[in-house]
Amino acid sequence: MGIIDRIILSIxxxxxxxxxxxxxxxxxxxxxxxxxxxxxxxxxGHWEAGLVGAVFLLISIRLLLAGMRSRRIKDTIVHHNEMGDVHISLDAIKNLVEKTARHTRGVRGVKVRVNLANQGLKVSLKAVVSPEVHVPSVSAELQKRIHEYIKNTVGVELVDVEVLVENISNDFKAKQRVE
Structure with missing residues (x-):
């Protein structure tokens, strides 16, 4: 339940x-x-009273839906075993992907988005790479490492690992002359 819903609930x-x-x-x-x-x-006979009643009805419906929304587990992958169910959130998978991408040689920065597709997971990366690396090689290595790491750690096949090289970083800064 968000902060706005909590304020409405308090009033x-x-x-x-x-x-x-x-x-x-x-x-x-x-x-x-x-x-x-x-x-x-x-x-x-006053329309204002009807308006107040309608506002209270809408608030009641909103709070009811907000309460139902917070109880369901969303954006997770479920593994079933003999002891019960294990839910792995997409945020946890996103953190694993970020860690793997940042430890790849030539990658300076990365933004990750993880979506749940019908067949499995889809990972989208926006990466910033070093100027001295071969971009197709780094992209292919990123895809391979992320695919293997998620498969071995989470136990889920990735449908797609999409890499967008958003920028090529400049490590050096031009020295300013003092005159």
Whole structure:
């Protein structure tokens, strides 16, 4: 549940607490039923009251869906064994891919995106390489190392390892002359 949902939930809970307090006071006859009935009769026929009701209905639906969303395990790979299920998140796989890519000779930086495809995983890399390396060789080595590492570590076949060489880094900086 995000921060906006938590704020909405706090306000919603506070309003429901006031409503509950009103019902308790009404049931103990500390508030006159005629006073409540008069207040309700003034609401009848006003579109503003309907708008407030619609807003509360939408908030209720949003909070219900937010609660359901947080309970489900999303973006994971599931391994079944005799002891139960093991869920491996795509973020964990992304971290493994980043580690493997950064330890590849000639790679200066990398951005990784991992998606779950129908047949397996798809990994997309945006890499920055050194100017002294052969780019096709580094790309092929990256693909091979990532494919083998994920297969051996996670036990999942990768469908596709896509490498985009986004930039070729310059390690040296031009020295400025002082005059």
């Amino acid at each position: 919603y809970t506070l309003l429901l607490a006031f409503l509950s307090l009103g019902v308790i006071l009404l049931s103990l006859r500390l508030i006159s039923f005629d006073l409540v009935w008069t207040g309700i009769s003034h609401i009848s």
